[in-house]
Each structure stands twice: as structure tokens, then as C-alpha cells.
Amino acid sequence: MNTTIHLVYLACAVSFVIGLHLMNAPATAKKGNRISAAGMAVAIAITAVVLVRDHTMTTGAVVALVIGACAGGLAGLIAARRVQMTAMPQLVSLFNAVGGGAAALIALGEPAASNQAAVTGVLDVAIGGVTFTGSLVAAGKLAGRIPGRPIAVPFGRPIMAALTLVAAALGVWFVAGDFNQWLLAGVTVAALAAGVLLTLPIGGADMPVVISLLNAFTGTAVAMAGFVLESTPLIIAGGLVGAAGAILTKLMADAMNRPITAIMAGGFGTGDAVAVAGGSGAASVREITADDAAIQLAYAGKVVIVPGYGLAAAQAQHEAVALAEALTERGVEVTYAIHPVAGRMPGHMNVLLAEANAPYPQLKDLEESNPEFARTDVALIIGANDVTNPAARRPGNPVSGMPILDVDKARSVIVLKRSLGHGYAGIDNELYADPRTAMLFADAKAGLAALLAGLHAYAG
Amino acid sequence: MSPLLLADLTVFTLALLVGFEVISKVPATLHTPLMSGANAIHGVVLIGVMLLAATVTDISGYILLAIAAFFGAMNVAGGYVVTDRMLAMFRSRR
Structure with missing residues (x-):
């Protein structure tokens, strides 16, 4: 019997390894997690069988274990099912x-x-x-x-x-x-x-x-x-x-x-950038209204949406996808350029956009996106900052060497952002001073809703 | 060192090596689900809590056991479900 138990445990350990390995690729990831979960369920079940067989637990221990595990399992399930992405x-x-x-x-x-x-x-x-x-x-x-x-x-x-x-x-x-x-x-x-x-x-x-x-x-x-x-x-x-x-x-x-x-x-990475409208680089930035920006988007041939932390924080993924759909219906080619660390966690932005039903083929990663910017009419940056800063290509500053999205290669750039506040790196974004860049100062959710309204009003 | 400890250390060392090898060129897209999936796997701690249940005999032990069981079960149940939900978002549409 003890040999059997050990062999079952071994099989469960194998399922964890195989499960983790399958999670390395998008196509097999879901299966991997389920294999790992099945192994876990078997491991827990066999342990319960052993405990019951051995009769070593006092009644008090059984009660404490069952109540604790049921309450904890339920709490975990409910939290996992209800949580917003x-x-x-x-x-x-x-x-x-x-x-x-x-x-x-x-x-x-x-x-x-x-x-x-x-x-x-x-x-x-x-x-x-x-x-x-x-x-x-x-x-x-x-x-x-x-x-x-x-x-x-x-x-x-x-x-x-x-x-x-x-x-x-x-x-x-x-x-x-x-x-x-x-x-x-x-x-x-x-x-x-x-x-x-x-x-x-x-x-x-x-x-x-x-x-x-x-x-x-x-x-x-x-x-x-x-x-x-x-x-x-x-x-x-x-x-x-x-x-x-x-x-x-x-x-x-x-x-x-x-x-x-x-x-x-510690010390770097504020997470909530201070809102200082018209900060240090105020002299040279160009502002644009939501309606003007909407018209510019409506008559573009190709638009690349660059989502960032601001979009995740404002939970504006549904608005972003709605805007992209409206543009696609007008015949505009729309893709999303997703930086590896966009959002709150690596990979988080893909999850958010997928939740909002963005078509998977439109989601492009850094390597796929960068060659596209040269033939892009409008790059629409939503709440992203440091990952678009051309200063990263030069040595000697906090973002040096960081892989960035080459949005400055696009014919024009619209930045939807609450303010000129700094990103995590705490430096000015040179992109904002570029003459081809227009700033639309708004919260991501409100700004996208205004763009969508503008699209319907002026370009319907 | 007892033979048992040696066997445990061997298993631990090999498990570490497998852990290093099994995560390879992961696309950034999968970093978060993978972290969450690994998080669910250390929910195996619930089995440890179950083994602990066989040894506690007094009221302070029961309280500690109940809290540990709550924590462990929450980790394992929530961990797998939230990972599954994340991965469900990756299916190709159109």
C-alpha cells in the first residue's frame, strides 16, 4: 500500500512538471494547467485516503481540517471566479x-x-x-x-x-x-x-x-x-x-x-505618476481635442494602438476595443502593439484585451509591431510612457537599452494621457516634444469614450 | 546525515534543476499565467497541512491547523481556477 501511495505521488509530481512545461506555449498552456490541476487533485485525494485509513487524526483535528479547508477552498474559488481581470x-x-x-x-x-x-x-x-x-x-x-x-x-x-x-x-x-x-x-x-x-x-x-x-x-x-x-x-x-x-x-x-x-x-517605479499638467516639457507640446483626434483616426489607412499601464489602471480595455472595432468597420486597418511589460504585469495587456474580445490576430508583440510603424498613419498611445521614449536608444539615462516601440517612426502620433507626468523612469518623454505628436489630455476611459463619440459625430 | 535526509536532499536538488530547465523561452504574454500556474502548484502545501492534521492533539494545534488548512486550500483552489480563467482568454477568435 505504501509503495502504491509513493507511486501515485510520483505520478502527480510528473504531472506538475509536464503541466508547467506545456504552459510555455500559448497553444498548450490551458491543457498544461489542467494536467497540473488533475495531478494536484489526485495527490490531495490519496492523502485523504491515507489519513482515513490510518485513523491517526483526533476528532478535533478532523473538524479543524475539514472546516478550514472547505472555507478556504470556497473563498479561493469565489475570489478567483469573481475577480475583474x-x-x-x-x-x-x-x-x-x-x-x-x-x-x-x-x-x-x-x-x-x-x-x-x-x-x-x-x-x-x-x-x-x-x-x-x-x-x-x-x-x-x-x-x-x-x-x-x-x-x-x-x-x-x-x-x-x-x-x-x-x-x-x-x-x-x-x-x-x-x-x-x-x-x-x-x-x-x-x-x-x-x-x-x-x-x-x-x-x-x-x-x-x-x-x-x-x-x-x-x-x-x-x-x-x-x-x-x-x-x-x-x-x-x-x-x-x-x-x-x-x-x-x-x-x-x-x-x-x-x-x-x-x-x-527599491526607490524606483512610483506606480501612480504624479499628475502635473504642463510639466517640465510644456513649452513644446501640441494639444489636440478629442474630436480632431477622432477625425484624424477616421481618415487614416492604418492605426496602431499602443496600450499601457494607464489603460489597465483606468480599466479602459472595452472602450479601446470598441474604438478599434468602429475604426475597422470604416475600413481602417487596426492592430495593437503590445510591449512585453505593458499593463500591470508582463502579459497582462494581452489578457485584458482578449477579455474585451479584441481579435487575437490584431494583437502584435514588440518584434512584430516595430517594422509596421513606418507604414502607420496614426499611432494611438493610450496611457503608455517609458516604453515609447526614443531616449532609450541613447546611453546615459534611466531607460537606456530598454526595448521600446518605435512609435516615432509613424507618420503621426496621438498620445492619450492624463498629464505630462513622468512614467516609472521619472524622465521626460522626448516623443511628446516631437512636432508630429499631439497630446490628448484625459483619463484613458473618458478619453476613449470621447474619441468614439467624436468618430460617430463627425465621421459617421 | 541520515539516509532519509540524503534521499530528500537528492530529490530537492533534482527538482530545482528540473524547475530551471522546464521554464525556457517563454513569450512575455505567458509570464503572468505561468507565474499564476506555478503559484497554484505550491498549493501542494495543502497536503502538508493534511499530514500535520495527523499530529495535532490540543486546542491551540486545532486553531493553527484550521488556519493553515484555510490558507492552503485557498492557494490551491483559487490558484488553479484563476490561471484557467486567464488562459481561457488566449483562445484565438474570429
Whole structure:
């Protein structure tokens, strides 16, 4: 029987690996996730069978487990089903937080039986504690409950260093002493505080990378919990997610051209750019009314829509698609140029536009889009900033070397944006001073509605 | 080191290597769903919580167990469903 159980666990581990691998490509991704989910369901079921067979649980434990799991599962299902696609990043962060929390609680609840369990238990509560509060702060920043700007904590670094020392000292005492669980609780408290201190100074724009990193942390914490419990499926799945999450974090950071070390140091990336209408570059920008812009769009041959963070934040994806449809009906060729990090998370913009029923073939990535701009009549930029800044082609500024969309190659550019406020990089966008660029100052949602109204009124 | 710990360490190390290898040239479009999918997989922590249930015997243990079960189940159920919803958006239309 025990052999059977181990073989079933092995099959489940294989399904996680195959599932993750299939998620590397759009065509097979959905199947991959379902294979992984099926493996998970089997793993949970076989564990339940073993628990029932062994009769080791007290009635109290059965009640606590069933009530907790049912309530948690239901809460997760409802949240996952109801969430707006724009609010999805913070939900993923919340799920990550509770995963880390559960891993930490395992070490707290399971008295260490060996040196191995003690050492991994300390690592478990330390990593799990940091991801729990860290992911909650990240979710709060993405949801706007906590300001997205970097929050400097007074004496943050010395406090962080002190917390690390305290946690390490308590951890060593725990392992070397008689495995007193209160010492482990002390490590947990220090880790919880460290998680907050770690995430607060990081700006909202960098949150995707931070969540991905914390996701890798949770995987590692789960693997440590596996060592405490001597449970192979936890070790395999935790290690898998820890490593995969680390690679994914690096891919995301590369796409944003931001070294992970710089992100963790914090301070860059406000997430909510300050609205300073007519900021530093005010002298040379040209403003346009929504009606003029609508006429320009209506008589264009080819329009490329460049959606950015502003569109995601204003939840204006439906308006953008409605405008694109209206233009397509008039015979205008419309495509969307999607920068790898447009939106709130890499890949997020594709999800938002797909939700609004934008035809998949119209969604073009950076490489596909850039050659198109030379034969584009109007590039309509909606709430994107740094990813269009031609300054990235020159060395010596914060966006240098970042891959950008070559919108300045288009015959004309309309920028729909709330203000001349800076993007995450905190520098002026040279594109706005270009004589071919016209600025339409509005919130993305209101601005797109005005463009659509203008289209119907003047070009109907 | 006990043979058991050695076996666990071997498994862990190999799992890390597989994790590094299995994520390769992912298009940026899939970064978010992939992160979410990986997030769902560490919901395996629920199994750990179930194993913990076999060892707790007092009221403080039960409370801790219930919270851990709530967290773990939320991670695994929500994680897979939200990933599925994200990926459902990728089907080609027209």
C-alpha cells in the first residue's frame, strides 16, 4: 500500500512538471494547467485516503481540517471566479501570501523531531513569514490600498539588519537547544516584520517582478515544510516552483530591463505618476481635442494602438476595443502593439484585451509591431510612457537599452494621457516634444469614450 | 546525515534543476499565467497541512491547523481556477 501511495505521488509530481512545461506555449498552456490541476487533485485525494485509513487524526483535528479547508477552498474559488481581470495581479499575490503562510504554520504546528526537521523548520518559518507579509503588501500596493510609490521606512536598513540577526540568533538557539517552539515563533515574528520592510520601499511598477520572486520564495518554503514533514511531494513541487519562479523572475526583470538587485534596493517605479499638467516639457507640446483626434483616426489607412499601464489602471480595455472595432468597420486597418511589460504585469495587456474580445490576430508583440510603424498613419498611445521614449536608444539615462516601440517612426502620433507626468523612469518623454505628436489630455476611459463619440459625430 | 535526509536532499536538488530547465523561452504574454500556474502548484502545501492534521492533539494545534488548512486550500483552489480563467482568454477568435 505504501509503495502504491509513493507511486501515485510520483505520478502527480510528473504531472506538475509536464503541466508547467506545456504552459510555455500559448497553444498548450490551458491543457498544461489542467494536467497540473488533475495531478494536484489526485495527490490531495490519496492523502485523504491515507489519513482515513490510518485513523491517526483526533476528532478535533478532523473538524479543524475539514472546516478550514472547505472555507478556504470556497473563498479561493469565489475570489478567483469573481475577480475583474484588471484586479488579477493582486489576487495572485494574495494566493501566494496564503501559500507562504500555510507553509510557515506547518513548521510552527509540527514539533521538530530531528535536527533535520529543526533546521528546515527555521528556514520554513523565515521564508514563509517573509513571503506572507511581503505578498500582502505587494497585493495592497497593486490594489491601491497602500500607496504604490516607494515608501522609505526610517532606519529601514539598520532595522532589517537587526531583524535578520535576531532571526538568525533565535534560529540557532532553536536548533542547538531543545527545539522550543517559542523560539521558532520568534523567528516567524521577525520574518513577518522583514517581509513588510522588504516590500514597502519598492515601487508599484516593480511589483510584478517582486510577486514572481515571492512566488519562488513560497515554493522554497513549501519544500522546507516538506523536509519537516518528510513528505516527498512537497519537496518536489516546492523545489520545482522555487526554481521555475526564480527563472521567471529573471525573464520578467529582463523584459523590463531592470536588474533584480536594483528592484530589491527599491526607490524606483512610483506606480501612480504624479499628475502635473504642463510639466517640465510644456513649452513644446501640441494639444489636440478629442474630436480632431477622432477625425484624424477616421481618415487614416492604418492605426496602431499602443496600450499601457494607464489603460489597465483606468480599466479602459472595452472602450479601446470598441474604438478599434468602429475604426475597422470604416475600413481602417487596426492592430495593437503590445510591449512585453505593458499593463500591470508582463502579459497582462494581452489578457485584458482578449477579455474585451479584441481579435487575437490584431494583437502584435514588440518584434512584430516595430517594422509596421513606418507604414502607420496614426499611432494611438493610450496611457503608455517609458516604453515609447526614443531616449532609450541613447546611453546615459534611466531607460537606456530598454526595448521600446518605435512609435516615432509613424507618420503621426496621438498620445492619450492624463498629464505630462513622468512614467516609472521619472524622465521626460522626448516623443511628446516631437512636432508630429499631439497630446490628448484625459483619463484613458473618458478619453476613449470621447474619441468614439467624436468618430460617430463627425465621421459617421 | 541520515539516509532519509540524503534521499530528500537528492530529490530537492533534482527538482530545482528540473524547475530551471522546464521554464525556457517563454513569450512575455505567458509570464503572468505561468507565474499564476506555478503559484497554484505550491498549493501542494495543502497536503502538508493534511499530514500535520495527523499530529495535532490540543486546542491551540486545532486553531493553527484550521488556519493553515484555510490558507492552503485557498492557494490551491483559487490558484488553479484563476490561471484557467486567464488562459481561457488566449483562445484565438474570429
